[in-house]
Amino acid sequence: xxxxxxxxxxxxxxxxxxxxxxxxxxxxxxxxxxxxxxxxxxxxxxxxxxxxxxxxxxxxxxxxxxxxxxxxxxxxx
Amino acid sequence: xxxxxxxxxxxxxxxxxxxxxxxxxxxxxxxxxxxxxxxxxxxxxxxxxxxxxxxxxxxxxxxxxxxxxxxxxxxxxxxxxxxxxxxxxxxxxxxxxxxxxxxxxxxxxxxxxxxxxxxxxxxxxxxxxxxxxxxxxxxxxxxxx
Numbered sequence: 584x585x586x587x588x589x590x591x592x593x594x595x596x597x598x599x600x601x602x603x604x605x606x607x608x609x610x611x612x613x614x615x616x617x618x619x620x621x622x623x624x625x626x627x628x629x630x631x632x633x634x635x636x637x638x639x640x641x642x643x644x645x646x647x648x649x650x651x652x653x654x655x656x657x658x659x660x
Numbered sequence: 661x662x663x664x665x666x667x668x669x670x671x672x673x674x675x676x677x678x679x680x681x682x683x684x685x686x687x688x689x690x691x692x693x694x695x696x697x698x699x700x701x702x703x704x705x706x707x708x709x710x711x712x713x714x715x716x717x718x719x720x721x722x723x724x725x726x727x728x729x730x731x732x733x734x735x736x737x738x739x740x741x742x743x744x745x746x747x748x749x750x751x752x753x754x755x756x757x758x759x760x761x762x763x764x765x766x767x768x769x770x771x772x773x774x775x776x777x778x779x780x781x782x783x784x785x786x787x788x789x790x791x792x793x794x795x796x797x798x799x800x801x802x803x804x805x
Contacts, residue, residue: 589718591716591718591787591789592716592789592791592801593789593801596801633718633721633787636718636720636721636724637724652718652721652787654718654787655789655801656803656804657783657784657785657786657787657788657789657804658788658789658790658801658802658803658804659715659717659747659759659782659783659786659787659788659789659790659804660698660747660758660759660779660782660783660788660804
């Protein structure tokens with residue numbers, strides 16, 4: 584399962600990059616477990632997950648070529 | 661349906677706003693336009709003054725969310741007939757405008773209420789982030805109040 588992961592706002596500061604590609608994760612939960620281990624500051628951050636630009640829960644199972652994004656609280660306007 | 665552009669690079673200038681106002685002359689059945697402009701404030705954070713905001717956006721999702729907001733407003737307010745929204749990306753200096761919302765309809769009351777609700781929905785739902793940058797180039801990620 585190939586997925587593209589996008590990081591925005593303060594989350595991109597924490598990961599030090601704006602995007603990643605992975606093939607080893609089946610669900611949002613698997614991906615987040617990995618990322619929160621690799622970047623412990625993520626555990627203290629508030630964020631939502633979108634898959635193909637729609638907000639999803641942790642249980643969501645990826646499809647091939649999904650575009651996942653970690654979205655910190657919005658602050659537009 | 662034609663894909664609408666909601667993002668503009670840099671500040672929203674008066675000539676852009678004027679263009680949207682002039683466009684409405686074609687529709688003579690409209691009776692009211694409510695306009696909201698969001699301006700970048702020179703907030704003092706700690707002891708530093710905000711010099712500019714750098715906006716970043718998840719562009720593809722912005723389009724979808726803006727479209728959803730337009731549908732919500734058009735379904736709820738039957739007198740509202742046109743919605744125009746522009747949000748800045750990139751650098752906008754203190755004093756410049758970064759958000760433009762224009763709601764056009766038959767009468768004043770619904771356009772006013774719908775305009776206010778549209779701005780609230782944009783703040784809540786649209787994936788845009790502001791980085792408040794100080795003169796010394798240090799920064800702080802902004803929070804919406």
